[in-house]
Amino acid sequence: MSVVDAETSAKRAADRLQSRVLRVADSVGEFIEWWGFKSIHGRIWALLALHRTPMSQAEVARALGVSRALVSSAIRELEDWRLARPTHDGRNAPWVAIIDVWPTISDVLRSREWMLVEATRVALEAAIEEADIARDLGEEVLWDVDRMRTLLRLTETAQSLLRILVGLRTPRAAEGMSDWVRKATHVFRGLRRPS
Amino acid sequence: MSVVDAETSAKRAADRLQSRVLRVADSVGEFIEWWGFKSIHGRIWALLALHRTPMSQAEVARALGVSRALVSSAIRELEDWRLARPTHDGRNAPWVAIIDVWPTISDVLRSREWMLVEATRVALEAAIEEADIARDLGEEVLWDVDRMRTLLRLTETAQSLLRILVGLRTPRAAEGMSDWVRKATHVFRGLRRPS
DNA sequence: CCAGTTGTTCACGATTCATTGAACAACTGT
DNA sequence: ACAGTTGTTCAATGAATCGTGAACAACTGG
Numbered sequence: 001m002s003v004v005d006a007e008t009s010a011k012r013a014a015d016r017l018q019s020r021v022l023r024v025a026d027s028v029g030e031f032i033e034w035w036g037f038k039s040i041h042g043r044i045w046a047l048l049a050l051h052r053t054p055m056s057q058a059e060v061a062r063a064l065g066v067s068r069a070l071v072s073s074a075i076r077e078l079e080d081w082r083l084a085r086p087t088h089d090g091r092n093a094p095w096v097a098i099i100d101v102w103p104t105i106s107d108v109l110r111s112r113e114w115m116l117v118e119a120t121r122v123a124l125e126a127a128i129e130e131a132d133i134a135r136d137l138g139e140e141v142l143w144d145v146d147r148m149r150t151l152l153r154l155t156e157t158a159q160s161l162l163r164i165l166v167g168l169r170t171p172r173a174a175e176g177m178s179d180w181v182r183k184a185t186h187v188f189r190g191l192r193r194p195s
Numbered sequence: 196m197s198v199v200d201a202e203t204s205a206k207r208a209a210d211r212l213q214s215r216v217l218r219v220a221d222s223v224g225e226f227i228e229w230w231g232f233k234s235i236h237g238r239i240w241a242l243l244a245l246h247r248t249p250m251s252q253a254e255v256a257r258a259l260g261v262s263r264a265l266v267s268s269a270i271r272e273l274e275d276w277r278l279a280r281p282t283h284d285g286r287n288a289p290w291v292a293i294i295d296v297w298p299t300i301s302d303v304l305r306s307r308e309w310m311l312v313e314a315t316r317v318a319l320e321a322a323i324e325e326a327d328i329a330r331d332l333g334e335e336v337l338w339d340v341d342r343m344r345t346l347l348r349l350t351e352t353a354q355s356l357l358r359i360l361v362g363l364r365t366p367r368a369a370e371g372m373s374d375w376v377r378k379a380t381h382v383f384r385g386l387r388r389p390s
Numbered sequence: 391c392c393a394g395t396t397g398t399t400c401a402c403g404a405t406t407c408a409t410t411g412a413a414c415a416a417c418t419g420t
Numbered sequence: 421a422c423a424g425t426t427g428t429t430c431a432a433t434g435a436a437t438c439g440t441g442a443a444c445a446a447c448t449g450g
Contacts, residue, residue, distance in 0.1 A: 031314075066439075124219055
């Protein structure tokens with residue numbers, strides 16, 4: 001094999017590698033798309049996470065084949081969620097992914113999920129109270145108060161479950177728990193110690 | 196208080212109760228909207244779940260203030276997911292909610308989540324393999340193989356976690372597990388025994 | 391000082407998506 | 421037989437969303 005052949009075949013190998021990485025990024029994008037985020041966020045995060053060195057937004061845009069405008073807004077949202085950060089202050093600092101995603105997940109669970117469950121819980125309480133009033137007036141055959149109470153208990157259980165989950169911020173917090181929970185936290189511990 | 200007054204105040208109480216129930220339905224709709232479904236599905240399911248008697252699609256449409264067309268398509272999807280069913284065969288059978296939602300959640304985890312994680316896992320394996328080839332050719336400084344391996348381990352852990360979760364189909368399956376897991380399954384057990 | 395690069399902003403298409411209204415078919419009780 | 425009600429289908433609409441291109445500002449190295 002000549003020197004030139006070796007060079008071109010190495011180049012082709014690098015290209016193939018890049019395309020594999022892009023496919024990983026696409027998979028991550030599809031994955032988090034099902035979690036209420038946008039696929040572009042997952043793709044950018046994965047690209048930054050797998051790249052050895054920090055990347056400029058322009059590099060990211062070229063690698064993913066999207067506009068710099070899209071990368072700019074998406075990466076700012078990633079920064080808001082603490083899933084990416086610039087290597088230093090200043091305007092043109094390159095970006096790296098934050099590999100430890102658990103604080104973000106925890107925040108989402110604490111704010112978004114909690115609020116949604118809490119809203120349902122409060123609405124159920126109000127409905128039950130109103131149903132009691134209606135029953136005293138001899139009305140109400142339409143709505144099932146027992147089932148309301150069942151769902152109310154469900155929201156309360158979901159909330160204590162959420163409390164446990166957001167308590168798992170540090171691996172230490174999981175120590176008192178079962179093997180199973182420790183296994184679950186390993187998912188995030190793996191992210192915590194990237195290499 | 197006259198008889199008429201008592202009747203009208205009872206009627207107003209029933210109206211208020213209905214509006215509270217609708218607010219519960221809206222809350223449930225908002226909640227599941229964050230889980231990749233449409234809010235209309237949650238609203239219909241909650242309405243059916245809280246109603247004492249089976250409801251026709253037209254009743255549901257009137258109660259929620261939406262078109263029958265929307266209810267028709269949404270309720271068929273609920274049926275596909277086994278979250279609602281007609282009380283008997285035939286065209287005009289009224290509908291009830293299926294309160295035990297765990298089989299549906301389990302199905303979603305098994306199909307959707309599993310596929311997404313698996314796609315990422317396979318893509319990571321391919322990237323790692325390609326990176327090894329590139330390294331043998333003296334290329335590759337761009338991509339971080341160690342981090343790929345970290346993410347690969349992560350997908351594998353996520354898959355064993357998913358396997359455990361979809362194994363929780365019946366409460367019995369959780370018996371060998373910890374208090375914590377049993378607490379988690381109570382969330383769904385509450386649904387399992389509606390009243 | 392200047393040419394090139396980078397990040398940001400914004401108005402504008404393109405596309406997707408939930409919802410509707412209308413038309414039709416199937417069923418109900420009378 | 422029929423008048424009313426119900427479920428289904430589908431084209432159309434309106435809104436929301438996504439991504440782009442262009443223009444501009446900030447920074448970089450010669």
